[in-house]
Amino acid sequence: MDVIMKHKSENEEPILKIKDLKVYFDTDDGVVKSVDGVDLQIMKGKTLGLVGESGCGKSVSCLAIPGLVPSPPGRIAGGEIIYKGRNLLDLPEKEMEVIRGNDISMIFQEPMTSLNPLFTIGDQIKETIMLHQKKGKAEAHELTLQMLGKVGIPSPAVRINDYPHQMSGGMKQRVMIAMALSCTPEILIADEPTTALDVTIQAQILDLMQSLQDEFGMSILLVTHDLGVVANIATDVAIMYASRIVEYGKVEDIFGNPRHPYTLGLFTSIPVIGKRKENLYVIPGSVPNPLAFPAGCKFWPRCLFAQEICKVNEPLLEEVKEGHKAACHFKTSIDKYVWNEKTETSSFLI
Amino acid sequence: MLSFTIRSFFQKLVTLFFISIISFLVVYLAPGKPSQIDPLNPKFTPQDLVRFQKEFNLDKPLHIQYYLYYKNLFTGQLKSWKDNQPVMGKVYERFLNSLWLFIVGTVITWCLSFPIGISAAIRRGSVFDRSTTFLSYVLISVPGFFFAYILIIFVVKTFDVPVIGMQTFGMSNAENIYQIMDRVWHLVLPSILGALGGIALLSRYVRAQMLEVIHQDYIRTARAKGLSTDMVYYKHGFRNALLPFVTMFGLILPGVIGGSVITESIFAWPGMGRMGYEAILARDYPIILTLNFIVAVLVLIGTFISDLLYMVVDPRIRL
Numbered sequence: 317m318d319v320i321m322k323h324k325s326e327n328e329e330p331i332l333k334i335k336d337l338k339v340y341f342d343t344d345d346g347v348v349k350s351v352d353g354v355d356l357q358i359m360k361g362k363t364l365g366l367v368g369e370s371g372c373g374k375s376v377s378c379l380a381i382p383g384l385v386p387s388p389p390g391r392i393a394g395g396e397i398i399y400k401g402r403n404l405l406d407l408p409e410k411e412m413e414v415i416r417g418n419d420i421s422m423i424f425q426e427p428m429t430s431l432n433p434l435f436t437i438g439d440q441i442k443e444t445i446m447l448h449q450k451k452g453k454a455e456a457h458e459l460t461l462q463m464l465g466k467v468g469i470p471s472p473a474v475r476i477n478d479y480p481h482q483m484s485g486g487m488k489q490r491v492m493i494a495m496a497l498s499c500t501p502e503i504l505i506a507d508e509p510t511t512a513l514d515v516t517i518q519a520q521i522l523d524l525m526q527s528l529q530d531e532f533g534m535s536i537l538l539v540t541h542d543l544g545v546v547a548n549i550a551t552d553v554a555i556m557y558a559s560r561i562v563e564y565g566k567v568e569d570i571f572g573n574p575r576h577p578y579t580l581g582l583f584t585s586i587p588v589i590g591k592r593k594e595n596l597y598v599i600p601g602s603v604p605n606p607l608a609f610p611a612g613c614k615f616w617p618r619c620l621f622a623q624e625i626c627k628v629n630e631p632l633l634e635e636v637k638e639g640h641k642a643a644c645h646f647k648t649s650i651d652k653y654v655w656n657e658k659t660e661t662s663s664f665l666i
Numbered sequence: 667m668l669s670f671t672i673r674s675f676f677q678k679l680v681t682l683f684f685i686s687i688i689s690f691l692v693v694y695l696a697p698g699k700p701s702q703i704d705p706l707n708p709k710f711t712p713q714d715l716v717r718f719q720k721e722f723n724l725d726k727p728l729h730i731q732y733y734l735y736y737k738n739l740f741t742g743q744l745k746s747w748k749d750n751q752p753v754m755g756k757v758y759e760r761f762l763n764s765l766w767l768f769i770v771g772t773v774i775t776w777c778l779s780f781p782i783g784i785s786a787a788i789r790r791g792s793v794f795d796r797s798t799t800f801l802s803y804v805l806i807s808v809p810g811f812f813f814a815y816i817l818i819i820f821v822v823k824t825f826d827v828p829v830i831g832m833q834t835f836g837m838s839n840a841e842n843i844y845q846i847m848d849r850v851w852h853l854v855l856p857s858i859l860g861a862l863g864g865i866a867l868l869s870r871y872v873r874a875q876m877l878e879v880i881h882q883d884y885i886r887t888a889r890a891k892g893l894s895t896d897m898v899y900y901k902h903g904f905r906n907a908l909l910p911f912v913t914m915f916g917l918i919l920p921g922v923i924g925g926s927v928i929t930e931s932i933f934a935w936p937g938m939g940r941m942g943y944e945a946i947l948a949r950d951y952p953i954i955l956t957l958n959f960i961v962a963v964l965v966l967i968g969t970f971i972s973d974l975l976y977m978v979v980d981p982r983i984r985l
Contacts (some may be wrong), residue, residue: 421890
């Protein structure tokens with residue numbers, strides 16, 4: 317928790333604002349609304365954790381920021397992404413190329429396949445530096461060695477000539493981080509950077525990201541489905557469900573006083589060390605088909621508190637208290653005490 | 667690297683030995699005999715038959731025949747049964763003729779297939795993609811000889827130039843420049859025709875390969891770095907898409923013999939493919955076997971070149 321305290325003292329200023337973002341995919345079966353009205357803010361120098369289950373639209377939201385949604389079939393159906401006073405969605409491709417990798421860079425889930433197998437890692441990092449910083453070969457080489465050292469690659473002078481297949485998954489993710497940070501971006505988007513790695517390596521990579529954040533002062537958008545990771549390094553948290561943000565707030569608000577039944581469900585599904593339980597809670601039902609979302613609140617078929625109004629009206633993301641928003645009709649009445657009472661008596665426990 | 671070269675050289679020698687046995691047997695196991703060419707020919711007496719068989723070692727056991735045949739091949743004494751000319755001399759002359767057709771055809775094929783395939787993949791679903799797809803299937807499904815005749819009629823009527831054969835009869839006394847132009851005109855149609863089918867097929871492969879590559883994660887990484895679309899496709903995509911074609915490139919080498927039988931026949935081109943085809947009809951075993959042997963050698967050399975090229979383009983492969 318000391319990390320959270322450290323960042324708290326800094327002033328709050330969003331560096332990137334996503335407003336009502338809509339990303340649709342045209343498929344043969346119909347329009348898949350992967351992201352449907354997402355509002356997010358990334359604060360300067362802070363880490364926003366974006367949490368949700370597979371297919372909820374979190375990766376697509378990330379890809380939309382640097383304009384990397386594969387198109388076709390994907391298309392931006394609406395919204396704004398404001399960075400430094402400009403709407404990134406309106407920028408021509410040429411100007412986006414200047415921003416990508418320089419102001420906003422990304423690391424991906426699969427370090428194994430995210431590096432080009434035919435070029436040395438050194439060449440791949442140098443390419444970014446030479447592209448954005450207009451530096452010569454020798455300078456880029458020097459900077460690459462420094463970056464490799466910073467991300468903890470042993471004997472960078474030797475490893476700079478390695479091909480991706482000569483490195484382990486953790487090493488490759490370090491290389492990806494070195495590449496992403498080589499131009500000191502303002503925002504680092506990390507799309508499940510640790511999902512494909514061993515647990516011990518996961519911790520190392522997250523530590524690395526955090527220490528580099530302290531050094532470079534960039535903002536991080538961390539996408540994950542691991543709440544433990546979020547608790548460790550995020551300062552703000554957004555919970556995403558079925559193409560929308562359902563709860564948003566400071567990490568202490570979300571972890572200390574969650575107000576959406578989905579968030580509550582997620583927390584209850586985590587096994588707690590030291591607490592023996594017969595059965596682990598699971599959220600009933602499964603993720604709705606994005607081609608046929610339920611009417612009203614998209615979570616109602618799986619919600620323990622669903623009422624008639626939930627089936628008709630979709631709740632808006634509104635403030636519970638300052639800086640803490642939830643999209644639930646009963647956000648003020650449902651909290652973890654109500655939740656515990658309900659789940660302990662509920663037949664949903666399996 | 668050196669050990670790979672030596673090892674693979676000896677492996678290929680062994681392979682070649684077995685190929686020589688099998689191709690020898692295949693030819694001899696085929697029904698009919700060379701001495702039975704025309705039994706109804708009144709000039710062909712039984713005495714001639716015996717003499718014929720003796721002359722060409724056909725009365726000896728098969729393994730002796732095999733030995734004598736390859737001994738003659740390597741000492742250059744092998745002669746065609748049809749006209750008693752040295753096989754190597756005939757093959758060499760024909761080889762030079764085919765080589766031109768092969769080189770020009772291959773260069774056209776490879777130089778056009780890649781731009782077409784890559785553009786179609788990058789602009790998938792566009793008018794260009796759909797029209798090249800349509801044209802490819804037309805070219806693949808309509809037989810080459812059909813286009814050949816249409817092209818011949820069109821070119822002869824429109825440009826009034828000779829297209830059949832390798833050169834115009836009686837041109838040998840003309841000035842060099844006219845002779846060269848004449849040769850070039852004769853080369854254009856057969857090589858274009860030979861290339862058409864290849865372009866149709868190869869550009870499809872290139873398109874499929876490129877489509878697969880541009881959906882890879884490292885392409886997304888390259889875009890996320892801020893590289894321009896062209897850099898992403900041509901630097902990061904193309905080299906990866908090229909890998910399978912390196913294998914293919916080595917294997918087109920034998921095409922110098924078998925690749926253009928139909929084209930050579932239509933255009934009366936005195937090449938190796940046509941010679942092989944005629945030798946089969948005439949049961950001229952020395953020619954058939956020699957061509958077989960050369961194809962085998964070319965295949966083995968081709969695979970060796972592929973292996974070496976693969977190592978050059980793919981760092982994951984170390985021999």
